[in-house]
Amino acid sequence: MNTQKPTLAQQVRAQKIASVYRHTWTLSISHPIAGALLAANFWDVAHPLPLLLWLAAVILVAVIRVPLYCHYRKHEKDIAQCRRWGYYFAAMSALQGLLYGVAWVAFVPAGDPFYLSVVCLWVMGLSACAVVGYAAEPKTLLAFFIPVVVPGAVLLVLDGSERMQILAAAIVLYGVVILLASAPVYRSIVRSIELNIRLRELSEQDGLTGLANRRHFDETLQKELDRAARRDQPLSLLLLDIDHFKAYNDHYGHVAGDHCLRLVSDAIAGCVRRSGELLARYGGEEFALLLPGTDKAELAVTVERLQQAIRECAIPHQGRNDGEGIVTASIGGTTVEGIHGGYPASPERLIDNADTALYMAKNHGRNQYHFFCGRSGQMAEAEPGTIA
Missing domain, CATH: 3.30.70.270 (Reverse transcriptase/Diguanylate cyclase domain)
Structure with a gap:
């Protein structure tokens, strides 16, 4: 079967996926640290065993990212399969986000304004980091963003107090704004990738035959x-x-x-x-x-x-x-x-x-x-x- 040159769309997708995989080492270190800080924050109000099990799960997901990244590096030149690697990364991000969502529901004392405010700060911080790190790959961004933000907002709404209702509205508004703000960033990244691909092809291509030069x-x-x-x-x-x-x-x-x-x-x-x-x-x-x-x-x-x-x-x-x-x-x-x-x-x-x-x-x-x-x-x- 003849090999075919990847289309521009396939090359762009491959580079977008490569850009999120480059964050693997940062994610593998930062999430265990964030999980430990969060566990320490809830230590006095949550049962230690579920909290430690939750922290172990956070660390496990972070560690699994490393062999996944190593396998990806071995196959990253196979552009036809890059979509599959993108799904794997998005799935790991969704699992990581879901663990934070579980923490809001499982460990926050009901009706405690201090810890509810802490949840609000964590939700905003994590979602901001996700927008920065995953701007090139929207499905990965949403896979992490939704399970982090939605449980936090729902928790605040269910508290029933006017102050928490306002905080819930603020979280939702904040999430919408940063997602909308990430859209032009995403388009700019795609245009930049396309331009770089075209420039590289021009520098590597014979003008008459279209073959490599x-x-x-x-x-x-x-x-x-x-x-x-x-x-x-x-x-x-x-x-x-x-x-x-x-x-x-x-x-x-x-x-x-x-x-x-x-x-x-x-x-x-x-x-x-x-x-x-x-x-x-x-x-x-x-x-x-x-x-x-x-x-x-x-x-x-x-x-x-x-x-x-x-x-x-x-x-x-x-x-x-x-x-x-x-x-x-x-x-x-x-x-x-x-x-x-x-x-x-x-x-x-x-x-x-x-x-x-x-x-x-x-x-x-x-x-x-x-x-x-x-x-x-x-x-x-x-x-x-x-x-x-």
Whole structure:
């Protein structure tokens, strides 16, 4: 199944969720402290055992956030699944808020104006903190906000005194105001995220083909090489060059040449099948394809699929003098395998190996592929292959 580029909405959602997860450590520390202060405040008027059990629950929920955050970090690049991680975080926030709501109902002495006033202050403080921390993710904000504010307001209303009625109205009004005030903040955050995404895409995208550009490819190659070394996994690199492209431009013109590049890039992109694979326009009529986790055997299958896809485009090329008549491509590839212990390969070395194999493919008649494969630092002879 072909990988698809995430939509702008998906990327925005992923960054909003990432922004609330960044508060994990703060939440894991601050909620136990807040719970301890609240328990100390109610210690003289509530039974110690339920109060300690409540505090233990607050601490437990705060601690659970940490492994949840660690699991999220392992999967945060999977944008298609980010909505699920958002629901997990919102659920933990709702549980945390519900515990505070339970505290208002369970531990506040009935009719005591002092403790009812304390509840009012806590509700306002917690809701303000929620607006600041969760402004980028409204459902998380509401998941925490509602179970904190509603029980506190209801408790004040049920007291029956005029003063508490006024405090209840003040809490409700305060909640409405800060929620309304958070709306433009949320819109500003979303606009900022969208702008940053568009600017990043412009800086990483080739203007003609829409593929990744050389800069983005070079940055990704270094990251994937480091990842392959850490995980002891193979890493393959392909360089693909359109055969006799200068002759194509001379024969059909540069506008047709640009159209040819777009058709070829689309054909190659259709062969990029796994998450993490990166296709880039490397320069001129040359493309680069980075294949993490792909060994030499899989690389041969991928190369044949690439050349077949280009041939099936059947782009006429009457400017070449070898009798082919259509656009074809030469491919050079390299694979590093068995890199356990930190294989001392560099991005420049991988590119040089693939470029050497590409040169050999072109030097042996074009429309074929050559591999330059290595294991544990020992490079093998280039191996040819052709597509009939």
